Amino acid sequence: MIVDLVLLSRDLSPPRDDVWRGIASQRGVRLNVHRSTGPRLPDDPHRHATIARARNQMKTIGTAPLVMFVDDDVVLEPDCVAALVDGLRRRPSFAALAADSAGEMAREWEHWDYPTHVGMAAILFRRQALNSITFRWEPGRCECLCCCHDLRTSGRGIGYHRAARAWHRPLADPAVNQPACATAHTVPASTPVGARRPRPAGRILAAFDRRDQRRFRKQFMTTLRESGNEEHVWAFAYGLSPMETEQLEALDGLTVVSIPANGDCPALRRLDDFPKVLADWPADTPVGYWDAGDVLFQSRLGPLWDLVAEDPERLLVCPEPLSYPENPVIRTWSDYVIDPVAREETFRIMSSQTFLNSGFAAGTPGSLMAYCRAGVDLLRSPALWGMDFWADQPAMNLYRHDHPEAVRIIDRGWNYALAGRPPEQYQIDEDGRGWRADGGPVHVLHGNSGTLIWLERTAWGPAARFGPAPPRAMASR
Numbered sequence: 001m002i003v004d005l006v007l008l009s010r011d012l013s014p015p016r017d018d019v020w021r022g023i024a025s026q027r028g029v030r031l032n033v034h035r036s037t038g039p040r041l042p043d044d045p046h047r048h049a050t051i052a053r054a055r056n057q058m059k060t061i062g063t064a065p066l067v068m069f070v071d072d073d074v075v076l077e078p079d080c081v082a083a084l085v086d087g088l089r090r091r092p093s094f095a096a097l098a099a100d101s102a103g104e105m106a107r108e109w110e111h112w113d114y115p116t117h118v119g120m121a122a123i124l125f126r127r128q129a130l131n132s133i134t135f136r137w138e139p140g141r142c143e144c145l146c147c148c149h150d151l152r153t154s155g156r157g158i159g160y161h162r163a164a165r166a167w168h169r170p171l172a173d174p175a176v177n178q179p180a181c182a183t184a185h186t187v188p189a190s191t192p193v194g195a196r197r198p199r200p201a202g203r204i205l206a207a208f209d210r211r212d213q214r215r216f217r218k219q220f221m222t223t224l225r226e227s228g229n230e231e232h233v234w235a236f237a238y239g240l241s242p243m244e245t246e247q248l249e250a251l252d253g254l255t256v257v258s259i260p261a262n263g264d265c266p267a268l269r270r271l272d273d274f275p276k277v278l279a280d281w282p283a284d285t286p287v288g289y290w291d292a293g294d295v296l297f298q299s300r301l302g303p304l305w306d307l308v309a310e311d312p313e314r315l316l317v318c319p320e321p322l323s324y325p326e327n328p329v330i331r332t333w334s335d336y337v338i339d340p341v342a343r344e345e346t347f348r349i350m351s352s353q354t355f356l357n358s359g360f361a362a363g364t365p366g367s368l369m370a371y372c373r374a375g376v377d378l379l380r381s382p383a384l385w386g387m388d389f390w391a392d393q394p395a396m397n398l399y400r401h402d403h404p405e406a407v408r409i410i411d412r413g414w415n416y417a418l419a420g421r422p423p424e425q426y427q428i429d430e431d432g433r434g435w436r437a438d439g440g441p442v443h444v445l446h447g448n449s450g451t452l453i454w455l456e457r458t459a460w461g462p463a464a465r466f467g468p469a470p471p472r473a474m475a476s477r
Contacts, residue, residue, distance in 0.1 A: 001029050002029070002030045002031075003029050003030070003031055003066045003124070004064040004066070004127075005031045005032065005033050005067075005081070006035075006036050006061050007072060008055070009035055009037050009072040010037065015035075018075050019074065019169075021075075022074075022080075022166075023076060026082065028079065036054060036058045038055075048137035049137060051137075052146075055069065055135040059130045063127075065127050065128070066088070066125070066127065068084070069121075069124075070121070071121040073121075073168060075167045076122060076166045079163075079165075079300065080099050083163040083165075084098075086163075087161040087164065088124060090439060090440075090442075094113075094126075095126055095133075096124060096129065097123070097160070097164070098118050098122060098159070098160050099122040099160070099161065099164035100119075101168040102119050102168050104117065104119065105162075113159040115159060115160055118147075118148050122164075122166040163302065165302075200282055201232070202285075202304070203233075203287050204233045204234070204301075205270070205274055206289060207270035207289070207292060208236075209266050210239055210241070212292050212294075213240055213244050216248075217248065217251065219293075219295070220293075220295055221254065223295075223432075229300055233254045233255070234277055236259060237258050238262075238266055239259075257273070266292070271395070272372070274289065278372075279365070283365060284309070286305035286308035287308075287363060287364065287365060287368055288301070288361070289361060289368075290444060291446065294447040294448055298434065298444065303443075304316075307410060308362055312366075313364075313406070315370070315371050315408070316362040316363055317361050317407055319354050319355065319356055320354075320417060322420050323351075323353070323355040324355065327420060333393075333394055334346050334350065335347075336386045338385045339382040345383070353397070355397060356396050356400060357415055359415060359417065361396070362414070367406065370406060371396070371406075374402070375392065378394075379395055383398060413442050413443045414444055416434060416443075416446055417448050418446065419451055425437050425438070428452070432455050433445075
């Protein structure tokens with residue numbers, strides 16, 4: 001993808017080294033880099049007028065369908081522009097997406113797609129939308145706020161993209177560097193602009209048996225790495241042959257924990273086994289697990305680890321597509337419980353709240369161990385006796401009921417489960433990439449209940465189809 005990147009400078013002096021290195025480091029896109037100056041003129045009534053005039057000049061530069069504005073005191077992370085390109089592709093109704101270089105989204109009441117104010121210091125526009133607007137300012141409203149108002153009034157979206165990273169690095173002279181939209185928003189003095197506390201690298205857990213070991217290698221690990229994720233993976237492998245274990249151990253960034261098969265489902269055994277490694281990890285390590293045999297990764301996991309760091313005491317989970325009564329399996333599963341009193345109580349709980357999918361959870365070692373240990377206790381209690389292979393999902397839902405303060409439901413895109421989902425809500429391309437009709441992200445595609453069995457692979461790329469053709473619910477994206 002070709003992008004015209006326009007660097008807005010106060011003059012034509014050489015760009016700062018850190019700013020230029022950020023631009024030069026961009027990967028996954030081809031950049032045509034342009035310089036544009038925005039000096040203040042004697043008759044400018046306000047600095048907002050200076051900036052608005054400069055942006056109107058910037059929007060005429062280049063011919064690429066996407067235009068990136070970058071201020072001369074903003075440092076881009078290497079995947080910033082590519083993340084914004086991908087974000088716009090997934091949001092066809094959006095005119096622009098920005099990186100939160102000033103830390104505005106630290107304010108928890110704001111929504112990433114629809115924040116009150118979107119700063120223009122590192123922002124990607126569709127050229128067609130950019131051509132239709134005129135940057136302006138009003139008393140008490142910077143050009144950013146006016147742009148947001150004008151775009152949204154015309155029915156087009158503008159927001160921040162969580163996966164795009166950029167940092168505002170002020171120049172030494174505060175009189176020169178005062179933000180153009182300082183009247184529109186403030187960052188708490190206790191939080192340095194652009195500062196982010198370093199966090200440990202994320203880690204991933206998986207559990208599977210011989211049935212899914214090939215899918216784990218060919219789909220789980222392949223799509224994880226091809227999506228740019230370098231996190232180390234701990235694979236709990238049940239009942240594998242020596243050759244199968246050797247194939248796994250040949251993969252980079254993977255630790256194999258070989259365990260004999262005993263007839264139990266890996267989804268149940270992982271509740272007992274994951275704590276055996278979690279107990280030795282640093283308390284602030286971000287950790288996630290996904291079902292190993294039917295998951296395709298589609299984006300970087302860094303934003304998920306940020307969510308863990310924001311809420312280290314809670315387990316992060318995703319909902320099922322449907323809850324009761326639209327989801328009949330809740331009644332079916334409950335009927336397997338042997339004790340009649342426990343059966344009705346289990347059904348009452350699961351049918352009265354948002355139903356969670358247990359194929360994914362993320363948190364710190366402490367929050368994950370708390371869930372795993374409580375889940376084991378539930379499996380051994382009358383509440384789940386008789387449920388057998390499916391009991392890990394009811395266990396998660398009962399745990400959420402018993403400990404509501406310990407669980408946080410996050411965007412379903414981190415575990416976008418397909419089983420039971422109405423076909424008009426999504427589309428799957430032939431290369432296995434999933435899209436949501438509502439424009440939301442699909443970070444991890446979960447083809448549970450065989451919904452992606454047609455996409456069996458021998459390597460990354462379609463190989464052979466089994467079962468029905470993929471759903472084609474969305475006319476376009």
